[in-house]
Amino acid sequence: MNRYPLWKYLIMAVVLVVGFVYALPNFFGEAPAVQVSSAHPGRDLPNEALLAKGLQALKAAGLESPVRSFISGPTLNYSFASTEVQLKARDVLAHALNPNRDDPNYVVAVNLLSLSPAWLTALHAMPMYLGLDLRGGVHFLLQVDMQAAIQKKLDSIAGELKTSLRDKDVRYSELHRVGDEVQIDFRDPEMLKAAQPIVKEIVGDSIVTNATSPAGGSIRIKLSPQTIQQTEDYAIKQNITTLLQQIAGVQLTSNGGPGHTSTIYVRGFGSTDLGVLVLLDGVPLMPQDASGSAGYLENLTTDQIQRIEVIRGNVSAIYGAGAIGGVVIFTTREGGKKPQASVSATAGSRNTATLSANASEQVGKTALHAGISRYTTQGIPSIYPAQGFFVRSNAADGYRNTTTNASIVQELVAGQSLGLRVFRSDGQYTYDNAADAGENKQALEQLFSDNQLASIWASHLSVSRQITNNLNFGSYPSTSRTRIQQVLWRNVVQLGSGWTATGGVDLQHQSIDATGSGSFPSKSRNANAEFAGLNGAVAGNEIQFDVRHDRFDGYSGQNTGYLGYGRELGGGFKAIASYSTAFNVPPLGYLYYSAQPYWEANPNLKPEKAHSAEAGFQWAGGSTVLRATLFQTKMRDQWSYGTDSVTGAMQFQNIARARTRGLELTGSGAWNGWAYDANLTLQQPVDLTQAGNPTLPRRARSLANVAINHAFGNVLIGTQVHYSGPRPDAAYDASFKRIPVTLGSYTTVDLTASGVITPQWAWSARVQNLFDKKYQTAYSYNREPFGVFFGLTWQPLGS
Numbered sequence: 144m145n146r147y148p149l150w151k152y153l154i155m156a157v158v159l160v161v162g163f164v165y166a167l168p169n170f171f172g173e174a175p176a177v178q179v180s181s182a183h184p185g186r187d188l189p190n191e192a193l194l195a196k197g198l199q200a201l202k203a204a205g206l207e208s209p210v211r212s213f214i215s216g217p218t219l220n221y222s223f224a225s226t227e228v229q230l231k232a233r234d235v236l237a238h239a240l241n242p243n244r245d246d247p248n249y250v251v252a253v254n255l256l257s258l259s260p261a262w263l264t265a266l267h268a269m270p271m272y273l274g275l276d277l278r279g280g281v282h283f284l285l286q287v288d289m290q291a292a293i294q295k296k297l298d299s300i301a302g303e304l305k306t307s308l309r310d311k312d313v314r315y316s317e318l319h320r321v322g323d324e325v326q327i328d329f330r331d332p333e334m335l336k337a338a339q340p341i342v343k344e345i346v347g348d349s350i351v352t353n354a355t356s357p358a359g360g361s362i363r364i365k366l367s368p369q370t371i372q373q374t375e376d377y378a379i380k381q382n383i384t385t386l387l388q389q390i391a392g393v394q395l396t397s398n399g400g401p402g403h404t405s406t407i408y409v410r411g412f413g414s415t416d417l418g419v420l421v422l423l424d425g426v427p428l429m430p431q432d433a434s435g436s437a438g439y440l441e442n443l444t445t446d447q448i449q450r451i452e453v454i455r456g457n458v459s460a461i462y463g464a465g466a467i468g469g470v471v472i473f474t475t476r477e478g479g480k481k482p483q484a485s486v487s488a489t490a491g492s493r494n495t496a497t498l499s500a501n502a503s504e505q506v507g508k509t510a511l512h513a514g515i516s517r518y519t520t521q522g523i524p525s526i527y528p529a530q531g532f533f534v535r536s537n538a539a540d541g542y543r544n545t546t547t548n549a550s551i552v553q554e555l556v557a558g559q560s561l562g563l564r565v566f567r568s569d570g571q572y573t574y575d576n577a578a579d580a581g582e583n584k585q586a587l588e589q590l591f592s593d594n595q596l597a598s599i600w601a602s603h604l605s606v607s608r609q610i611t612n613n614l615n616f617g618s619y620p621s622t623s624r625t626r627i628q629q630v631l632w633r634n635v636v637q638l639g640s641g642w643t644a645t646g647g648v649d650l651q652h653q654s655i656d657a658t659g660s661g662s663f664p665s666k667s668r669n670a671n672a673e674f675a676g677l678n679g680a681v682a683g684n685e686i687q688f689d690v691r692h693d694r695f696d697g698y699s700g701q702n703t704g705y706l707g708y709g710r711e712l713g714g715g716f717k718a719i720a721s722y723s724t725a726f727n728v729p730p731l732g733y734l735y736y737s738a739q740p741y742w743e744a745n746p747n748l749k750p751e752k753a754h755s756a757e758a759g760f761q762w763a764g765g766s767t768v769l770r771a772t773l774f775q776t777k778m779r780d781q782w783s784y785g786t787d788s789v790t791g792a793m794q795f796q797n798i799a800r801a802r803t804r805g806l807e808l809t810g811s812g813a814w815n816g817w818a819y820d821a822n823l824t825l826q827q828p829v830d831l832t833q834a835g836n837p838t839l840p841r842r843a844r845s846l847a848n849v850a851i852n853h854a855f856g857n858v859l860i861g862t863q864v865h866y867s868g869p870r871p872d873a874a875y876d877a878s879f880k881r882i883p884v885t886l887g888s889y890t891t892v893d894l895t896a897s898g899v900i901t902p903q904w905a906w907s908a909r910v911q912n913l914f915d916k917k918y919q920t921a922y923s924y925n926r927e928p929f930g931v932f933f934g935l936t937w938q939p940l941g942s
């Protein structure tokens with residue numbers, strides 16, 4: 144038996160005891176907290192009075208009292224029971240402690256504080272920080288930003304006030320933004336008095352307060368609740384109706400007017416290659432038919448949609464197979480804590496009419512929402528008869544849609560909630576100039592649970608069923624029904640020091656069945672995936688890393704990844720870069736649909752694979768953001784239409800190699816009372832297997848958009864200009880022989896306006912295609928001509 148000197152045993156014992164003591168903080172865990180520190184080192188140091196002011200602000204906002212609040216060195220600390228309260232408290236404290244948002248005195252940030260006893264903290268025993276984390280951060284996200292819309296409204300008011308006061312020789316000492324208000328300071332009381340009617344004329348029903356003194360005074364302008372609601376509604380409507388076309392790198396095509404088959408391309412991928420993933424409340428809208436449609440976007444109307452997010456670039460490792468060009472995320476309306484009710488009606492050209500109603504309420508700890516909308520239009524003749532060999536009439540193709548949406552969310556205890564949401568969109572349309580008709584019905588049922596399992600661990604679990612019914616009553620009648628059943632479990636864990644980890648599973652069962660001539664055989668498969676990621680910052684470097692493993696029945700498992708990097712360079716400049724891979728499996732309809740003699744199934748169609756790289760440079764200052772992004776994606780086995788070499792019938796086939804590369808330039812901000820958003824995309828989406836690398840069908844090599852709006856009192860007006868360069872396409876004769884054609888470039892201009900009549904009533908107006916530009920996004924199919932539409936909204940509750 145080996146023996147050692149006593150001193151060695153003593154050293155081992157001391158090491159074990161010390162190691163145990165310093166490991167103890169990891170067992171106590173951490174609590175979500177908000178920390179406040181001075182934005183100006185050496186002054187404005189936190190003190191007891193500031194700590195008390197923060198506590199008073201939290202109490203006034205109706206938030207739960209902090210578990211602990213104390214001063215530690217140059218920092219105020221408030222710890223909370225859950226991350227939900229933590230995030231709300233951060234916003235309350237930032238607003239209360241920084242009245243001047245443009246020059247804040249304090250930095251308000253979220254963090255995690257150790258729950259270790261004081262004696263351990265005194266020994267400098269701290270929990271071990273486990274490293275990287277993912278919140279989904281460095282990839283590009285463009286979404287409806289309500290706060291930005293309100294800030295632009297205030298910038299617009301400030302700019303118009305400066306111009307009007309200067310033109311009328313009313314002198315002031317300073318005009319500036321103070322938080323969410325505009326303040327004008329005067330040294331002369333007579334100048335303040337002269338300014339009052341000018342201000343009232345410009346700001347309309349906004350709240351104006353005056354403070355006078357023998358030495359001068361000030362005027363403060365704050366947006367009224369109804370003006371804020373109008374601004375937010377304007378932002379939502381503008382982004383829902385024009386966002387997909389107005390975003391850099393995004394291109395839409397349509398086989399006619401409203402309700403007719405539409406496709407979306409992002410950075411050159413989409414349509415038949417299904418390179419754009421569409422999510423509705425987190426569930427893929429993934430038809431398994433042979434339509435080549437990404438989610439039947441044409442069947443989603445705006446009235447029951449609360450938010451749209453568009454993420455450009457290859458993010459398949461984050462959101463799932465198919466997100467090669469990007470992701471479009473639709474979020475339906477849901478209830479809030481305050482009772483709200485509204486009724487809207489719109490009427491306009493081509494006998495277009497919309498009627499919608501929404502209501503929400505909070506009953507105890509139960510949030511309720513219900514909404515319904517009806518849309519009808521006479522439409523336009525979808526096909527230009529001179530280009531459609533099988534169409535002779537010029538009759539219009541109408542569209543009717545009824546959408547319903549409801550949700551109920553029950554808070555069980557703090558941090559634990561259970562909810563149910565249902566959504567249904569039923570559309571009926573005619574096509575080929577009223578020669579034939581069809582129906583498209585989409586439904587979603589979802590049971591979900593959000594749980595704060597620990598102070599650092601948030602979990603989301605949902606069980607969903609999405610059904611798409613596509614009925615075609617035309618010359619080749621068929622009925623297809625796609626069902627996507629999904630179980631999604633997603634976890635977010637705060638690792639400390641600004642790092643977060645995510646991980647979970649996505650289990651899907653995809654199926655299609657149909658009846659009728661030319662229908663689909665009944666097929667189904669399982670599509671399961673596991674995913675994980677890390678996101679955070681170290682030494683000023685923002686890092687994001689995601690991995691995903693997908694397994695589809697009939698195919699070998701595939702791994703995809705995303706690596707993103709960002710670096711603040713100072714002076715408002717930031718550099719960003721990413722590299723990612725993708726994988727996509729053909730829909731069941733691509734593999735098995737057959738309608739002889741014109742369409743042939745292709746069960747040997749290969750999966751798509753892609754890898755992407757992009758690098759960007761951004762500058763942000765005040766309300767202005769400028770960005771330049773270089774991107775490239777190379778794809779193998781891209782899906783496209785082809786001809787069977789034996790039968791001559793059309794079918795889906797693989798393009799061995801395709802590539803898109805390009806440059807995006809974007810800019811947004813406000814100047815002299817005008818808010819603007821502009822972008823330019825120069826891209827080369829090409830087929831690398833053919834001589835000369837021809838441009839892929841229906842893709843433009845140049846796209847540009849400009850959106851401008853300005854507030855005149857309580858009336859907000861705007862214009863949107865969209866440009867698309869020429870695009871290659873194909874015509875087909877009576878024997879289905881392909882004939883190459885080119886679609887010409889075009890520019891369209893839309894006008895919008897909205898305003899508040901009373902606190903309960905608001906109006907809106909839109910002019911579509913102001914100069915009646917005749918253009919096509921798909922050969923032989925017309926697009927909407929000039930049109931005028933006017934709407935009214937009544938909001939008896941929540942105004």
